[in-house]
Amino acid sequence: MNIRFANEADLPGVNRLRKQVNDLHVAGRPETFKPGFAPELENHVYTVWNDPDQDILVAEEAGVILGFAILHEIRRPENPFMFERHFLDIDEFGVDEAARRQGIGRALIDRAKAVAKERGFDRLELNMWEFNREALAFYETAGFETYRRYMEIKL
DSSP: OOOEEOGGGGGHHHHHHHHHHHHHHHHHHTTSSOOOOOOOHHHHHHHHHTTTTTTEEEEEEETTEEEEEEEEEEEOOOOSSSEEEEEEEEEEEEEOOGGOOHHHHHHHHHHHHHHHHHHSOOOEEOOOOOOOOHHHHHHHHHTOOOOOOOOOOOO
C-alpha cells in the first residue's frame, strides 16, 4: 500500500469513497444530510484539488484508492477571546468499507501527522459526528483527544 498525495486521476476514486462517507452520514443524521451524491458534492473534490491551502492524501494499492484524507491549512485570526490559531485540519477522511481494519486509516493518519510536522504545525485537528461511534473509537486509538464538543437539544 502506498500513502501519497493524490493526482488528478485519483479524484474519481476519492469520490467513490466520499460517497460512502456521505451515505454513512445520511444514515446517521437523515435530518441533516441529503441523500445521494449531488453533482455539487462530486465536483467539490476538484475545488479542493485546486485550492493551495488544501491537499488530498490517498492510500492506493494496485491502482485502487482504498482511503483518503483531505488536509486543510486553517488560519484563525486573533480575536478578543482567542489567540491566533494556525493548524492542519483533516476536513474529510474515509477508508473503503470493504478495506477497513487493515491499517489503512492508521497509515493515513500517520502520514497526515508527518505532513503537519514537516510544515511546522503543532497540531492536527478534525471534527466528526457523534453518531459515528466506530470512527470515534478509531480516532481515539490513533491519538486524537476531544477538546471541544457541540451539543444540541432537539425540539
